[in-house]
Amino acid sequence: MRATSLQPITAEAAPAFTLEGKVYEVQKGDESLRNFIINSYQPFIKKVVSKVCNRFIDHSMDEYSIGLVAFNEAMDQYQTGQGSKFLTFADMVIRRRIIDFIRKESRQAKTIYLDQTELDDEGGQDESYIQQKAAIHFYDEQCQIEERVEQIETYEQLLLDYGITFKVLSKNCPKHIDARENAKQVAKILVDNSGLAQHLTEKRQLPIKDLLQFVSCSRKTIERNRKYIIAVALIYIGGFSALQSYIEPEAL
Template structure:
């Protein structure tokens, strides 16, 4: 079975990600088919990390197989990357860890602990690989943040708020922004207030006043800002929670 035909019953209409999710549900036969079909991919990734040809008899290839299986188990929807991109990262991590472990064991054998040029080159390779992985992970975080900002923008529009409007309604004083943040957190802590907000697309000012120390005038003046903060919590925008500070919200 070719890679493009990998699916239950050889149906090419099943995307790889769907097959991965089916395998996660306990379809061991499908899991084995995925691993078998993607052995050339695994070998290619392992060879790149090791910077030399790797065949199926080598320990490095076995580590790659285990890592690919681990990727099948750990892959999740909505994490901002395709399965093969995620699998590539997992394999690289495990191979680098394996090489480091093997290198430490070999160095331990030599009592003089003298580093050769080859040792130094290997360590530099580790640094480069780790830097590449760190760069990839940061790129994934940026991609996830951009996706969440776009979803957040669309959600705000349902409440008649744009980023431009939000920037104009952002309180100028730090204490006012902090009070708005507190009000938003109090709102999301009460299901009845959340239901009102979602249904009416308006801030439940009257009910909210029962739980906050701010005046009605203050709440009304900052209502759009409070709604925007509350929606970050309600929408589960985990990549944006760092913006919920006295200084700013994601308006760019």
């Protein structure tokens, strides 16, 4: 995620009566409010953790503690330039921390298992090792799928903040490869310019007039591909690794 394109929460951007406004007060140092928010959103935290783990989670489990820490981390890291509501952002942070924890636990379990197999007979060791390796590979794939789905859902919600749906995006996608590549380059130029990126994330509009100073294409071309350019720029800004293929160069 590009720090230069994201802006800290401001009082104007997040009114005090909203959750985002309360997070802003926490970032200013209101620790009592921090504790109040964490306590109030424990059911939300538990729900997210349980969904990732695909099983019931109670307060005594390590996964729940990691969810609490991740929610607290989300309050410190949340920025208005991310273009999403706080709970959407917190959900993503919690999921990533839980997935990282599960993968780490799986690697440790694999190491312990391999040490123990040295004490087993050779035939049983080979068969069990293959089963264990297959199970870990399958679990890693499931975690990646879960993370990919979550990123797509978050990205879809982010697009809605800009008045764009997947259906609208498919209709506005440039038909020719060279046109798509040009639009991707425009989006990359926009994201690399902190001022242009800030305008996009704060105003929810493409800064066409200012953008024309940095690109070689015409205003008409940018306006025609406006929604596609915004969609590509948001992939960069949001750091959606699962959507990386959509912004990589295509063969002309």
